[in-house]
Amino acid sequence: MSWSLYSFPRAILHIDGDAFFASCEIALNPKLKGKPVVTGKERGIASSMSYEAKAKGVTRGMILSDVRKYCPDAVILPSDYETYSLFSKRMYAVVRRYTPAVEEYSIDECFADLTGLRRPLRMSYRHMAERIKHELDSELGMTFSVGLAPNKVLGKVASKWKKPSGLTIIPARDIEEYLRDLPLIKIWGIGPQTTQFLNKMGVATAYAYANKPQEWIAAHMSKPYKEIWQELRGEFVYPLNLEEKHDYQTISKTKTFTPPSRDPGVVFSQLSKNIENACIKARRHGLAPKKIYFFLKTQNFDFSGLELELTSPLSAPHEMVRLVRSVFHKVFRPRFLYRATGAILMDLRIEGGEQLDLFGKVAELHKWKPVYATVDMLDGKFGKHTVFLGSTLKAMRDSTHTTTHNTAPGRTQNLFKGENSRQRVGIPMLGDVK
């Protein structure tokens, strides 16, 4: 049976950068083409990998020592979020040449609503999708997978249908063909728990789910899954969120220190200093993270780290240090010799946009604003770290705290006259040319 008579009651495009971070690196450096490229060196885990690396078994989140085991010839690079963000912005901008209705879903994905543009643009939806893909591929120097469907859930099915560099079009009439053998876990918004539950109920494929009668859905599933059910049947339920996003940016501070240490006090102090530095940068840009990740690196280049989710965005280092201290023992192992620590602020928001909470925590943090404004002013006048936290004291006093050059992105080390380590021209750099 067919759920719709029309091909595109709505025309929603989903665009997904193939192995995005790794592809950005390859777009900048042609020597990497055809090689297994892995990013995430600064975190000790693979954050993205080229298809060549994927073929050898490298997966997202894999520890780098394992990456080297599976793929000894892997080119492992530090993540260069500045460059990835530039590419990301360009992706959105290319799509906006065709429609203003673009949802910046994540750094490497976006949705676009093309509904109603056939007449003004004088082309079919397929033609628009092809043109957008061609412009993205040729102008950004990497490939994108594109899906066109009547809604977001099916748009995602379409863009994943053929990867890398696919272009898949699912008109409402043909939805069943695509869903027939598709496992539920492949559907956006359906996780392992729900898949297991549905499997137990005898529903194994997206098609079987979409074919369940409305009464069954109402009796067994909560609202989000009812919406997914509707979208699988070709209805348009999820609107596009057209606000500009910032949360894909991250701020990271990583330092190696000598001599290496087993002393938790010394290691924590180094971490505290990184957190302070990251917060200084966040405050300079008026941003506050919702998540923080910290890690310790041993003499043998083993990494261990932990991600913390904050109840509200925060750029006050003393509060962040307090949170990290409460879980530090889970990461620090006494027998190991540590040589570096790092702090990464993620899911950044514009500071001041946070909601007040019931217990007054946010209001209390607001009181610190003038304090840090003064700290920043003093640092500006008398040099960095004129004022610092007590927890950072050890790091300030005894060890040399050097930047780990091997984990800093190449761009920060190849500057033009007039650029500095803080600010560079906002155009992706292809490197040197003879």
Add this chain to the structure above:
Amino acid sequence: MKTSSAQKFRGMVEAGFPSAAEEELLDTMTLEEFLIENKEATFMLKVKGDSMIDAGIMEGDMVLVERGKQPKSGNIVIARIDGEYTMKYYRKRNGKIFLEAANKKFKPLFPEQELLVEAIVIAVIRKY
């Protein structure tokens, strides 16, 4: 009409000299707009060596390039040869494509298999 009486009073506002700048500025562009035509397709590189010195391109210069454009004979292009970027004149003579330096010390490069043009040079910037 109500609006017309309101308009009469606008003449009373003392504004000093009219600012000539505002209207005139509509017809200006920023340096960025002047240099860059297609923002999303524009990348930069840093020049090493002196192979394009006679074209006025020196070591350390910033070159702006545009991806996704068809090269024409006489363009300065960024081409890929053996996995390396090289910046040369793109030449087409008697149906044959080759790369030419702007420096007599360098011989023209005839591609053995294929020549991949990655981008076309659209500007050179040097800061003193």
